Amino acid sequence: MNIILLGPPGAGKGTQARRLVEERGMTQLSTGDMLRESRGSGTDMGKRVAEVMDRGELVTDEIVIGLIEEKLAARTGGGFIFDGFPRTLAQADALNDLLDRYGQKLDAVIEMQVDDAALVQRITARSTCATCGEVYNDITKPIPDDGKCRVCGGTEFTRRADDNEASLRQRLMEYYKKTSPLLGYYYARGQRRVVDGLSEIDTVAAQIAKVLDEAEAGSERATA
Numbered sequence: 001m002n003i004i005l006l007g008p009p010g011a012g013k014g015t016q017a018r019r020l021v022e023e024r025g026m027t028q029l030s031t032g033d034m035l036r037e038s039r040g041s042g043t044d045m046g047k048r049v050a051e052v053m054d055r056g057e058l059v060t061d062e063i064v065i066g067l068i069e070e071k072l073a074a075r076t077g078g079g080f081i082f083d084g085f086p087r088t089l090a091q092a093d094a095l096n097d098l099l100d101r102y103g104q105k106l107d108a109v110i111e112m113q114v115d116d117a118a119l120v121q122r123i124t125a126r127s128t129c130a131t132c133g134e135v136y137n138d139i140t141k142p143i144p145d146d147g148k149c150r151v152c153g154g155t156e157f158t159r160r161a162d163d164n165e166a167s168l169r170q171r172l173m174e175y176y177k178k179t180s181p182l183l184g185y186y187y188a189r190g191q192r193r194v195v196d197g198l199s200e201i202d203t204v205a206a207q208i209a210k211v212l213d214e215a216e217a218g219s220e221r222a223t224a
Helices: 013-024 031-039 044-054 061-073 089-101 116-123 165-188 201-223
Strands: 003-006 027-030 080-083 108-113 126-129 135-137 192-196
Touching: 003 013, 003 165, 013 027, 013 080, 013 201, 027 031, 027 061, 031 044, 031 061, 044 061, 061 080, 061 089, 089 165, 108 201, 116 165, 165 192, 192 201
Parallel strands: 003 080, 003 108, 027 080, 108 192
Antiparallel strands: 126 135
């Protein structure tokens, strides 16, 4: 299955993506991760990425689509989770065309809805394990009493410099400005599904699993 996770900064997309990777064998395609990986790969595409980034310029849609195409061409496992892409309607159209070219489709677009005020409270209280990236929260998921990450045992935790209320509200504004058209776009295509992003992690995971199971069942009926 191929899915998109949509949600503002701090909605929990990364946490849920990791669970889908572990539980369903899916592959998370994060734009940032792909760019960093490609830059050091030595391939022709990697050299293009390095040149653009070294000039301090924004990577073009063409390059990002090219990176995604490389992943589709080498496809293995249980499908892709698109994280951080698409961000615009033009990118959404380009992704549809690319999936069509490889005989693939987008099975679901999952919007992780949140209350902005509650999200601000959540994000300003979060910290991350510097070793494995596990996310903790002073309110809902505090760092264990022994000071060790429950995933890897690491003892160093960091807070993002921009995890403050003023910065977060600006990031939320940018997200909604860019993403609102995508919500309507995927709703019109009958692909958008909504889950409560502020529920407990396991509850959100169960909601997402329900969406994927229903999409999978619908796909099987369509091909029967």
